Amino acid sequence: QLTPETQEPLLLAKKNGLSTPANGTQYDVNENYDGDYRFAPIEEAQVSRAMIKRYFNMMYERAVSDVVIVGAGSAGLSCAYHLAKSRPDLKITIIEANVAPGGGAWLGGQLMTPMVVRKPADRFLTELGVPFEDEGAFVVVRHAALFTATVLSKVLALPNVVMMNATAVEDLIVREDHARAQRVAGVVTNWTLVALNHDTQSCMDPNVITAPVVISATGHDGPMGAFSAKRLVSTGLLKELGNMRGLDMNRAEPAIVNGTREVVPGLIMTGMELSEHDGSNRMGPTFGAMMASGIKAAKEAMRIFDT
Ligand code: AHZ
Numbered sequence: 001q002l003t004p005e006t007q008e009p010l011l012l013a014k015k016n017g018l019s020t021p022a023n024g025t026q027y028d029v030n031e032n033y034d035g036d037y038r039f040a041p042i043e044e045a046q047v048s049r050a051m052i053k054r055y056f057n058m059m060y061e062r063a064v065s066d067v068v069i070v071g072a073g074s075a076g077l078s079c080a081y082h083l084a085k086s087r088p089d090l091k092i093t094i095i096e097a098n099v100a101p102g103g104g105a106w107l108g109g110q111l112m113t114p115m116v117v118r119k120p121a122d123r124f125l126t127e128l129g130v131p132f133e134d135e136g137a138f139v140v141v142r143h144a145a146l147f148t149a150t151v152l153s154k155v156l157a158l159p160n161v162v163m164m165n166a167t168a169v170e171d172l173i174v175r176e177d178h179a180r181a182q183r184v185a186g187v188v189t190n191w192t193l194v195a196l197n198h199d200t201q202s203c204m205d206p207n208v209i210t211a212p213v214v215i216s217a218t219g220h221d222g223p224m225g226a227f228s229a230k231r232l233v234s235t236g237l238l239k240e241l242g243n244m245r246g247l248d249m250n251r252a253e254p255a256i257v258n259g260t261r262e263v264v265p266g267l268i269m270t271g272m273e274l275s276e277h278d279g280s281n282r283m284g285p286t287f288g289a290m291m292a293s294g295i296k297a298a299k300e301a302m303r304i305f306d307t
Helices: 004-015 044-062 074-086 122-128 144-157 227-234 249-259 273-278 288-306
Strands: 067-070 092-096 115-118 138-141 161-165 167-176 182-191 207-210 213-216 245-247 261-264 267-269
Touching: 044 161, 067 074, 067 182, 074 092, 074 144, 074 288, 092 167, 115 122, 115 144, 115 288, 122 138, 122 144, 122 288, 138 144, 144 161, 167 227, 182 213, 182 261, 213 227, 213 288, 227 267, 227 273, 249 273, 249 288, 261 288, 267 273, 267 288
Parallel strands: 067 092, 067 213, 092 161, 213 267
Antiparallel strands: 115 138, 167 182, 182 207, 261 267
């Protein structure tokens, strides 16, 4: 049956002397690489609508989410994987400012490819099926991108997860609960290209997504990093930033994992953003704490939903 959507391209095609077969038609296709490769025909507008319909339906549906994860670096993605697998009933929406998700986890340290993961966080690699070399106290993944690409592909394949990349969280929704206490109740988003241009254009208002749980995983301070930690200070919900301290792998990794928590009602913080919030050390190029902190953040979110 022709819907207006399928009918219109047909009319258009006829007018232009082209013929676009309706859905269900047997197409004259040919997967022949010797000079006769033939694609099924298409109207350009069908491509636009195939994307627009799905993307805007997704935005419509996810305007009310159960969990928003801000930032798809190693901590945010580890969190998303554990949470989405453990709670398939939760609508998990990931907002990533960059076009490419993955944060700093496409490389190890100093732009070198191997990724070091201290034990026992290697168990997460085993769960994902990422191969590694065992060096005793730690393991090494041949290429950091092998971890990032694997966790990213597994997260995106989960039916309860959606990701909007090239989209920045530029504010938090902060409401008063019955006891007049402040709680984070969602995020304010904009296309990143817009978020970066508020000083050059007037009135480019954002969009909102409400969620009872927001998990912030925006990394340490940088052009966009430590977003929620900094916003908590400017909204008066946090007195001051702790500021990330110098490198000490042995202190930094357990501090990040054990410090992963709901820092303000409705807002869980994970990964290196916590070092800015709490004033803990950085660990440099060891990624076990990012994975374990992400998993802990997922457990914190489940605890909130269970109480
Ligand atoms: O683009 C950012 C990145 O992908 C994204 N992000 C930041 N601000 C955002 C915003 N809205 C949406 N306002 C935003 N997305 O957050 C992601 C952060 O990833 P990351 O790799 O920077 O942080 P992480 O905590 O997952 O991993 C940190 C890895 C580090 S840093 C470090 C050190 O400096 O010593 N050591 C390790 C292991």
